[in-house]
Amino acid sequence: MKASLYHYKTLRESPSEAELVSHKLMIRANMIKPLASGIYNWLPLGFKVLKKVENIVREEMDSSGCLEILMPMVQPKDLWDETGRSNEYGPELLGFRDRNDRDFYLGPTHEEVVTDIGRKEIKSPKDLPITFYQIQTKFRDEIRPRFGVMRAREFLMKDAYSFDIDEEAMKRSYQLIRNVYIKIFDRLGLDYRIVNADSGSIGGSSSEEFHVLADSGEDVLAFSDESDFACNVELIEEKDIGKIPGMPSPDGKGTLQIKKGIEVGHIFQLGDKYSKALGLKVQSDNVLKFLQMGCYGIGISRIVAACIEQNYDDKGIIFPKELAPFDITLILINQKNSSIVDDKASAFYEKLKHSGFDVLLDDRDCSPGVKFSDADLVGCPNQIVISQKTLDNDLYEIINRADLSKKELSESDLFAFFS
RNA sequence: CGGAGUGUAGCGCAGCCUGGUAGCGCGCCUGCUUUGGGAGCAGGAUGUCGAAGGUUCGAAUCCUUUCACUCCGACCA
Numbered sequence: 001m002k003a004s005l006y007h008y009k010t011l012r013e014s015p016s017e018a019e020l021v022s023h024k025l026m027i028r029a030n031m032i033k034p035l036a037s038g039i040y041n042w043l044p045l046g047f048k049v050l051k052k053v054e055n056i057v058r059e060e061m062d063s064s065g066c067l068e069i070l071m072p073m074v075q076p077k078d079l080w081d082e083t084g085r086s087n088e089y090g091p092e093l094l095g096f097r098d099r100n101d102r103d104f105y106l107g108p109t110h111e112e113v114v115t116d117i118g119r120k121e122i123k124s125p126k127d128l129p130i131t132f133y134q135i136q137t138k139f140r141d142e143i144r145p146r147f148g149v150m151r152a153r154e155f156l157m158k159d160a161y162s163f164d165i166d167e168e169a170m171k172r173s174y175q176l177i178r179n180v181y182i183k184i185f186d187r188l189g190l191d192y193r194i195v196n197a198d199s200g201s202i203g204g205s206s207s208e209e210f211h212v213l214a215d216s217g218e219d220v221l222a223f224s225d226e227s228d229f230a231c232n233v234e235l236i237e238e239k240d241i242g243k244i245p246g247m248p249s250p251d252g253k254g255t256l257q258i259k260k261g262i263e264v265g266h267i268f269q270l271g272d273k274y275s276k277a278l279g280l281k282v283q284s285d286n287v288l289k290f291l292q293m294g295c296y297g298i299g300i301s302r303i304v305a306a307c308i309e310q311n312y313d314d315k316g317i318i319f320p321k322e323l324a325p326f327d328i329t330l331i332l333i334n335q336k337n338s339s340i341v342d343d344k345a346s347a348f349y350e351k352l353k354h355s356g357f358d359v360l361l362d363d364r365d366c367s368p369g370v371k372f373s374d375a376d377l378v379g380c381p382n383q384i385v386i387s388q389k390t391l392d393n394d395l396y397e398i399i400n401r402a403d404l405s406k407k408e409l410s411e412s413d414l415f416a417f418f419s
Numbered sequence: 420c421g422g423a424g425u426g427u428a429g430c431g432c433a434g435c436c437u438g439g440u441a442g443c444g445c446g447c448c449u450g451c452u453u454u455g456g457g458a459g460c461a462g463g464a465u466g467u468c469g470a471a472g473g474u475u476c477g478a479a480u481c482c483u484u485u486c487a488c489u490c491c492g493a494c495c496a
Contacts, residue, residue, distance in 0.1 A: 012445065012457070013431050017489050037488065092495075109496060143420080143494050151495080159496085200496060207496080218495085266496050297496055334454045369456040376456090387455065397455090 003362040022308035023148030029378045038145025038153035048325040053303050057158050064180045066131040071113045077103035079112040083277040094141040106139035114161040115274040125284045133160035150305045160296040170292035177296050189320030195230040204270040211261025214309040221261045226254025262306040267296045317379030326360040329375045333387035345386045
């Protein structure tokens with residue numbers, strides 16, 4: 001992509017409403033633009049990153065055998081009355097009425113709809129196990145949206161739902177998806193923890209959350225310094241929270257410490273809560289059995305913000321390789337007055353593209369400082385400088401965004417460096 | 420919903436106290452010069468001063484109402 005043709009416009013100052021680092025940087029990098037409280041436009045650069053997260057999640061879900069579907073965002077209130085959640089979920093449900101006086105909600109989650117699909121599609125134990133998932137916009141009328149896309153009212157989520165014949169099988173499905181989640185978050189390059197958590201209004205017997213560790217996190221996690229034990233302190237009596245640091249771990253291994261986390265994934269063993277409420281059952285061994293369900297969420301848009309919370313410096317975002325909007329930014333110095341720089345860069349750009357790299361060619365007519373600053377701000381992992389100086393020596397200068405170290409390499413060394 | 424704050428050009432802000440018809444920096448447009456870490460000079464465009472009502476000869480400024488946005492809290496797969 002040529003920067004002159006891309007909507008590559010950054011802000012020097014962050015708007016006053018932004019408080020969180022990720023929110024400020026996303027706005028300065030022109031990734032997102034607010035439309036209303038908790039409702040955002042995703043502009044080209046931000047959308048590109050969002051799609052990278054989405055694609056990683058999709059790839060891993062697909063390869064584990066989950067089946068992608070797309071459920072409607074608009075859901076009939078009747079369905080929510082069947083499970084009783086139209087009351088339970090409360091004012092977070094944004095509803096409206098159609099021209100025939102039928103009530104609808106904008107979907108905050110899809111247990112009801114997917115269970116309805118289940119009772120229409122799953123007729124026999126032979127149809128099991130099966131897991132459906134979707135990547136789709138959710139709407140929750142949060143009491144207080146904040147922190148940009150971190151806690152937005154409208155946001156992008158991957159939600160998956162497993163169906164099994166009995167509890168044992170359900171637990172297997174749960175474990176399988178738990179492992180998929182581990183793969184996903186490893187690939188995303190995030191520092192995260194899996195913690196026991198409260199199931200809240202989704203319900204079910206047990207649930208675990210995936211948290212990206214960050215000081216700006218809204219959740220407080222307690223975990224052992226020697227074992228895998230970890231939990232969300234929402235499970236602990238408030239008066240006891242202060243006593244946690246230094247306490248022996250409940251599993252007997254190590255002592256507890258506390259860190260803040262951003263919840264980016266949550267997996268639940270739902271049991272038969274929804275299958276009973278909506279009558280989802282099949283005949284097995286001459287008896288009708290309610291299906292055992294699990295549900296599994298990942299906050300796609302939240303991950304973009306959480307990733308930035310974990311990867312930035314005073315110059316801007318430092319995207320991990322898998323999420324960077326571009327692999328390489330080519331920075332042209334004074335290309336306007338040097339046709340050699342211009343020609344060489346164009347040829348090199350094509351070559352990199354053909355080698356499979358996603359490259360941003362910064363051919364804008366502006367001073368080098370602007371290009372360097374913008375490249376640092378949007379956080380692509382590598383910058384390659386092309387100037388008369390480097391061309392005279394037949395070298396390319398490559399700058400590593402993470403530590404801003406510089407290296408001069410010949411073209412062949414450079415390709416070797418990237419492969 | 421309780422508490423606090425902010426709305427003035429695309430962004431950041433001043434002006435308001437003490438009423439006199441709107442300004443600064445960045446950005447944007449034009450031209451010339453410049454080009455290795457947010458360039459210089461010259462010229463230029465852009466505002467229903469969040470909205471409505473009131474007071475006044477006159478309101479960005481004072482009063483009332485209202486809307487939006489942000490922060491703290493409660494809340495939150």
